[in-house]
Amino acid sequence: MHIPEYLEDCELVAAEDLAREPAFWLAHLMLTVGDPSEDPERYGVDASVYEEMVERLRNPEEPWPVLRVPLEGGHTAYAVYANFDDANNVDFFVRQPQWGRLGYLGQYGADEAGPGLSWTELATLAEAAQDSSEGLTDSSQRLLLLLPMLGDAVATYFPTQPTSWPPYWSASRKPIANRFAPAPQAGFEPATPALGFGHGPSGGASPQ
Structure with a gap:
């Protein structure tokens, strides 16, 4: 797998097959918004299976797992398990x-930033129409994948032209801007009030 605007010196692999495993969903939530040391058997997941899943998600010697949420208009939301030798992060972006750039949502890991979605936005993305069958198509799985990006329930919106935004933002729901946190690492730029989305690591034009 290749994401042109993402980090160039990494190998990525589509990992939607992990969604079939209960251990993945527990690990995904524990590694982001939960406690990784929590006893997995409290949630019906065998401890050895859970530990194996965590190792798979955080192994720097293997390609980085990527899970996608396809949306309308060619938009795709991503969760990337970015595993460096000295740090493990989970990057979320659109x-x-x-x-020409990535719309930065947030990151969990060594340099945490975000989250960047209100509940209404999260639910809308989970239920949004899809142009592609590549990635997660089940609305429950889509919601769980992006759940770590859930911020406050009340959002402050900036005015903009509705036609400048993806279809899942309607004219009555102006794009959110202040939910997007400062960039956690070199190459990422924070969102601006005029755009609402952040910038990816490789440069280029932001959504206008």
Whole structure:
């Protein structure tokens, strides 16, 4: 797998097959918004299976697992398990090929930033129409994948032209801007009030 605007010196692999495993969902939530040391058997997951899943998600010697949420208009939300030798992060962002940059949502790991979605936005993304069958198509799985990006329930919106935003933002729901936190690492830029999305690591034009 290749994401043009993402980090260049990494190997990525599509990992939606993990969604079939209960251990993945427990690990995904524990490694982001939970406590990784929590006893997995409290949630019906065998401890050895859970530990194996955590190792798979955080192994720097293997390609980085990527899970996608396809949306309308060529937009795709991503969760990338970015595993460096000295740090493990989970990056969340949205990509549209014509943007030339990534719409940064947030990150969990060594340099945490975010989250960047209100409940209404999270639910809308989970239920949004899809242009592609690549990635997660089940609305429950889509919601769980992006759940770590859930911020406060009340959001402050900035005015903008509705036609400048992906279809899942309607004219009555102006894009959120202040939910997007400062960039956690070099190459990422924070969102601006005029745009609402952050910038990816490789440069290029932001969504206009």
